[in-house]
Amino acid sequence: MADAVLFEFLHTEMVAELWAPDADPGSGSADRITPQHKAGLSGKKKSWSVLEGLGFRVGQALGERLPRETLAVREELDALKFLCKDLWAAMFQKHMDGLRTNHQGTYVLQDNNFPLLLTMGSGSQYIEEAPKFLAFTCGLLCGALHTLGFRSLVTASVTALPACKFQVVMQKS
Amino acid sequence: MAVCIAVIAKENYPLYIRSTPTENELKFHYMVHTSLDVVDEKISAMGKALVDQRELYLGLLYPTEDYKVYGYVTNSKVKFVMVVDSSNTALRDNEIRSMFRKLHNSYTDVMCNPFYNPGDRIQSRAFDNMVTSMMIQVC
Numbered sequence: 383m384a385d386a387v388l389f390e391f392l393h394t395e396m397v398a399e400l401w402a403p404d405a406d407p408g409s410g411s412a413d414r415i416t417p418q419h420k421a422g423l424s425g426k427k428k429s430w431s432v433l434e435g436l437g438f439r440v441g442q443a444l445g446e447r448l449p450r451e452t453l454a455v456r457e458e459l460d461a462l463k464f465l466c467k468d469l470w471a472a473m474f475q476k477h478m479d480g481l482r483t484n485h486q487g488t489y490v491l492q493d494n495n496f497p498l499l500l501t502m503g504s505g506s507q508y509i510e511e512a513p514k515f516l517a518f519t520c521g522l523l524c525g526a527l528h529t530l531g532f533r534s535l536v537t538a539s540v541t542a543l544p545a546c547k548f549q550v551v552m553q554k555s
Numbered sequence: 556m557a558v559c560i561a562v563i564a565k566e567n568y569p570l571y572i573r574s575t576p577t578e579n580e581l582k583f584h585y586m587v588h589t590s591l592d593v594v595d596e597k598i599s600a601m602g603k604a605l606v607d608q609r610e611l612y613l614g615l616l617y618p619t620e621d622y623k624v625y626g627y628v629t630n631s632k633v634k635f636v637m638v639v640d641s642s643n644t645a646l647r648d649n650e651i652r653s654m655f656r657k658l659h660n661s662y663t664d665v666m667c668n669p670f671y672n673p674g675d676r677i678q679s680r681a682f683d684n685m686v687t688s689m690m691i692q693v694c
Contacts, residue, residue: 442673446666449630529631529673531565 386475386497393498396436397514400429430514434521441525448472449530458552461530462489469526474498487552491523492545499544512540516548523548556646557654558622559583559638560686562662562677565631567591571677574638575690587636590616590624594634597626611659612652627655633662654689661685 448468466478470493480492498515502508516538527534533553540546559574574583593616613626618641627635635658639646665671665679 439669443667446629446631447663531632 389473390498390501393515393518394501396433396518400432401426401514430517433514433517434524437518437521437523438525438528439521440518441522441527442529443525444469444472444522445526445529448526458487458532459483461527461532462491462550464530465523465526466491469522473522487554489550489552491548491550493548494545496544496546499540499546502543504543506542508543509540512543512546513538516540516546520548523550556650557637557639557690559587559636560658560689561587561636562658563587563591563634563636564674565633570633570675571682571686573683573686573690583638586619586622586624586638590626590636591634593617593624594626594628594636598628598632612655614648625651625655627659629659629662635659635662657685657689 449464462481462483466481470476470478474497476495476497478491479494480490482490482492496516498519499512502512502515520536520538524534524536527536527550535551535553537549538546539549558576559572561569561573562571564570569587572584572587574580594613597613597616611627611629613628616624616626616636618624621641622638623641625637625639627637629635635655637651637654637658639651661682662677665677665682666673668679671677671679
């Protein structure tokens, strides 16, 4: 039972660390001579992509380990169902609350009680802070889909904590 | 018992290939390459048929006079190809299945290794040891 909480703490620390107020872009020497404001902005984008990259790699590994013995994924909808049931259950011990599609490659996954946002209270108080806590999970979904053979673009949105929506757009390669 | 084991990526390039008689390796490489066509055929055939349950184990791909070639595909379209000696007392299907299952588990472990970049050649010692154990079981 303690396992879920360990990941939540680690995730909170990851976000806090990557979003430190003086986020220094680091490796790019050109960034250091730009004004503080610009450096801050590119630092934020970098933090988002670092978190997403982490999630992507984890998603790739999970996409390999989780699907069981049978060749379960035949088409997009099966892959999405796998995400909503198996992946979510393994990561957050619950299923996704809603899956909607426009049948043209866009899917909206809705979670009404997202565990990584639960600790921030409910309502609209921390809406500006919430999206950075979803970066890792966006990467996770993208990585898992990539292992299953689908290229996709995942974005997240929050209207009222702790509910959040992940929008998955399948790319035709 | 296997004389050659190969792991082929989704884009059909080898991630890992090893054979026991170190002379004539090219022959096995060629055999694995030709078996990829059969694997693709089986995968696409399974896709079209209205199957409720698809197997990961593809079974005997094709026999030659000296060797038999077996195939297995994972959910991420990574293929395992195994060439076994025909002269060996016929290996039962179950044994081949269990060998593939061990391969799959080891491959999953390699994937979960944070130092491994998906798409690179597999250089894990644990994977090597597991493959060695499958290849020199006959003495």
